[in-house]
Amino acid sequence: MIAVIVLRGFFLEGYLISTGSMAPGLVGFHKRVECPTCGFSFAFGVRFDESAEGTDASAADTDGFATCPNCGQANIRVEPIPVNHGDQLLVHKGVFDFRRPRRWEHVVFSNPANPGEAYVKRVTGLPGESLQILNGDLYIEGQIARKDYAVQRDMRIELFDLNHLSSSDDWQMPWNPSGHWKIIGNRLLCDNRNPGASESDDPQTPSAGPSDNAPAEIGNVGESALVWKYWRVSGGGHVTESALATDAAADDFRSILQEFRRRVLPWTVQLEFDEDRRVMRLRGVMPYQMQQDLMRYSQTDELRHAVYRLAALSHLAPVTDRYGYNSRVASPEFPVTDLMVEAVLHWDETPERIEVSIPVAESVYRLEVHPEGGRVRLRADGESVAVRDAVLPPDLQKSIRERRLLKVEASNFDHRVLAAVNDHPIFAELDLPSAVADRSATTNSSTTDFSTPLVNPAARSSAESGPSPLSRQQFVLRMVGGVVTMESLKMYRDVYYTPGRRLHGVNEPFVVEADSYFVQGDNSPVSSDSRNWETACVPHRLLVGKPFVVHLPSRPGRVSVAGKELPIRIPDFDRVRYIH
Structure with missing residues (x-):
């Protein structure tokens, strides 16, 4: 018994995470949501750091609607789902008495503003370093800070899982197949033995459409490709363009836009006309009602074709820093190219x-x-x-x-x-x-200053002659x-890494104080950390230790006793894991 007390008091200690600043890797109080259209399971946060913008971090209301981070299904009702406790961390105390924390390492420390409160974050800046956040990346002494394989796997955030394809007829898989691919259940099969055969007419094979990365047939060896084209169901801040080649179509669109703005239709703020280049410009995915209204009032076939093209292309969006965990939080989205x-x-x-x-x-x-x-x-x-x-x-x-x-x-x-x-x-x-x-x-100023994303390269190519040079900048998988x-x-x-309140290390380089650390949360949009605190750095003396395992996780359940339903906690062994 004494040994256990000594071990607990001097070497190990448990901490419960309450908020979601390290989600989705480490979660606070949350609801476990299963998407009704793709079956993907994800955490929906119900408690956030006080600095989280767009939500009341202290609100007791745990209801609302979730958006699936895998297929984009929105308006998933979470009210009947019970609240789960946050992850419980087992912390190795005193480890940093013998060595210094490394960059990207998890640390538990006492909040400098309230030492009785413990935080868990990731170390991003070391003593004496000049640090700056630019375009979501971390720069140390003017050079980008890179992650090794283990850290990348620890920090990566899932966007798409083939094992969770959406059942919605309106959804499209973000991997565009060409060659000999077939979808069988939640798997993809390609048979390249007969290069002369084509699977394009097979009803199980998704349409590939035109692609700069279309596969070639090499002698008697077939080739099949999958091209990553992120497909978004709704929303977004990306810009899509569609050209109007004739004066008649341009006049048609001007009159429709003028009439709809006179009626103060809500979607008109997403749509505009570039007179100099004679292109329609749309922000975000085209809502279905917008498409129906434009098609109904169009007087020319050319405008109808352009609207249809604009609607289809608007779904091809940049990957952004959305979190399924943050569905309750209204925050700007930033384009992410690190995949x-x-x-x-x-x-x-x-x-x-x-x-x-x-x-x-x-x-x-x-x-x-x-x-x-x-x-x-x-x-x-x-x-x-x-x-x-x-x-x-x-x-x-x-x-x-x-x-x-x-x-x-x-x-x-x-x-x-x-x-x-x-x-x-x-x-x-x-x-x-x-x-x-x-x-x-080399980066457009609109992303350097954390503004909205650039025009979608795939969409720009439809409004200009020839493909954009960026249209080939895609991940492609090929089987030969x-x-x-x-x-x-x-x-x-x-x-x-988002700009947050821009207090430290965003608008200009920040020098980390001696014997102190710059720390940040993985869920950057809602993390209270060194970017936002009045006093940015965490002194070494406030470090508690290194979390190394998520232990004793549980989920809510109910049991019937004498005809009564009683709440209980059920062990959730799927959440037990070591922390990098």
Whole structure:
């Protein structure tokens, strides 16, 4: 008993998370929601830090409507769902008496403004460093701070899961297939043995449409591709354009827009006409009622076609920093380009090659995995010389051959090209230049100052002659040869650090105080942290320890006793896990 007390008091201690500043990795009080259209399970936050904008952080109301982060289904009613406790952390106290925290490491510390209150955040700035947040990324001494493979996996936020396809007729999968793909249940199958055959007429095969990345047939070896095109159901701040080629169509649209504005229809604020370029401009996804009104009052076929095109293209949106956890919070969205793809492949006939195109800034790199020979190469697109070349370890090759199973991960987080096979990084990361000066010079000012996203590149190409140079900047998965089943396909994004109240490290570099740390939450839009506090830094003396496991999680339940329903807590072992 004494040993347990000593262990608990001096070495280990439990802490309950109440708010969602570290969600979705670590959650506070929340409701566990299952999307009715895709079955994806996610946490819906009910308590937030006091600095969360757009919500009353102290509100006792836990009702509202959730939006699924996987398929975009909105207005999911959460009122009947019981509230779950937050994650309970087991903290190794005193570990930082023997070493200093590392960047990206979780720490539990006493709130500098209220030492009786414990916080958990992630260390982003170390003593004496000059730090700045720019375009969602962290810069140290003017250079981007990069994450290794383990940290990327720890921080990544899920965007799409093939195992949770929406049942809605209005939804489209964000991976655009071409070649020989078929959807069978929640899996994708491609048979490249007969390159002359086409699956485009198969009712189970989703339409690919035109693509700059359409596969080629190489001799007797077929090729199939999946192109990432993020498809949004509704909302958004992105801008889509559709051109009007004739004066008649332009006059038609002007008169309709003038009439609808006279009637003060609410959706007219999303729509405008660029007279100089003669294009319709739409902000966000076109609402169904807007499309119906425009089609009904159009006098020319050209305008009707342009409206239809604009409505379809408006769903192709940039990935943003939305959180399913934050459905109660009204906050601006910022475009996110740091993505990671994870694909698990099984084959009946070994593919000749598996490729992943990885866009980074204005470049594209191509990862090539040869399952038969175990060779992995990374090339700049269009170049013959590999910038990285490796052979898988013999035991890994043997496992792949025997199981006919391979998992490949590829990411572009922090201007770094990273690849892993079966949970093993294969070669050294490829780091591309990204200093503060580079980002300021090459990034449009509308994103540099945290304003709304740029015009959707895919949509801009419909309003101008020829495709935009950015229209090729997409993740692409290619299968060359073989009979391959996509057992699992997930897409993730990186954490995007928002400007918050802009007190520290946003408008200008901030120097971290000696023997202190700059800390931030993974759920940046609602996190109370060093960006927003009057006193930015956490002194080393206030560090409590390192959380290393989520333990004793539970979920609400009810039990019948003598005809009465009584609330109980049921162990939730799925939430038990180690913390990086």
